[in-house]
Amino acid sequence: QVQLQESGPGLVKPSETLSLTCAVSGYSISSGYYWGWIRQPPGKGLEWIGSIYHSGSTYYNPSLKSRVTISVDTSKNQFSLKLSSVTAADTAVYYCARLSGVAAAVYFQHWGQGTLVTVSS
Amino acid sequence: SYVLTQPPSVSVAPGQTARITCGGNNIGSKSVHWYQQKPGQAPVLVVYDDSDRPSGIPERFSGSNSGNTATLTISRVEAGDEADYYCQVWDSSSDRNVFGTGTKVTVL
Numbered sequence: 001q002v003q004l005q006e007s008g009p010g011l012v013k014p015s016e017t018l019s020l021t022c023a024v025s026g027y028s029i030s031s032g033y034y035w036g037w038i039r040q041p042p043g044k045g046l047e048w049i050g051s052i053y054h055s056g057s058t059y060y061n062p063s064l065k066s067r068v069t070i071s072v073d074t075s076k077n078q079f080s081l082k083l084s085s086v087t088a089a090d091t092a093v094y095y096c097a098r099l100s101g102v103a104a105a106v107y108f109q110h111w112g113q114g115t116l117v118t119v120s121s
Numbered sequence: 122s123y124v125l126t127q128p129p130s131v132s133v134a135p136g137q138t139a140r141i142t143c144g145g146n147n148i149g150s151k152s153v154h155w156y157q158q159k160p161g162q163a164p165v166l167v168v169y170d171d172s173d174r175p176s177g178i179p180e181r182f183s184g185s186n187s188g189n190t191a192t193l194t195i196s197r198v199e200a201g202d203e204a205d206y207y208c209q210v211w212d213s214s215s216d217r218n219v220f221g222t223g224t225k226v227t228v229l
Binding site for chain 1: 122151152154156162163164165166169170175207209211213215216217218219220221222223
């Protein structure tokens with residue numbers, strides 16, 4: 001069974017870079033599938049941040065694209081998120097997930113438990 | 122950008138049927154997926170590709186999609202179904218995943 005676990009600082013200062021890692025167990029990232037990040041501000045809905053294939057091919061939410069970098073480390077079986085120039089609006093629970101499906105029918109089949117990141121000085 | 126609109130809330134008595142809609146321009150041409158999220162927990166996939174259920178999801182959960190509206194139907198609603206529900210599609214025109222606004226289902 002695929003398991004995902006987010007890790008990283010729970011508190012980030014405004015204007016700094018948010019960095020999170022998602023460790024994957026039960027499946028080798030290099031075997032395939034897209035892997036993604038989703039966030040949820042407190043009391044609000046879900047927002048897709050971006051996704052990455054094991055080869056490194058990426059898709060980003062256009063609204064965040066200028067600040068987001070998602071990378072994959074197949075040797076450690078993990079993938080990472082960097083979000084630069086954060087503000088209080090970036091305070092959210094951040095989830096990592098494994099996507100399934102094909103082409104225009106992809107969906108988030110497996111999710112991590114989520115990690116709360118607060119942006120505050 | 123592509124927008125998915127859901128009613129903020131749906132209330133249903135135990136044993137009755139809850140229907141949650143997800144509106145989007147020509148959504149019937151897309152594959153729609155649905156997630157259930159209980160307080161303090163990560164979302165769980167309950168329906169994918171409009172009407173398929175992952176293993177372990179009760180048959181009480183079903184989906185349909187046509188025209189400008191997709192629908193998640195929960196039959197014989199139980200107290201444990203109380204949660205937020207989100208629809209999701211891939212928008213090929215902008216290469217982005219889009220989530221609906223979310224619906225809170227309350228079991229009376």
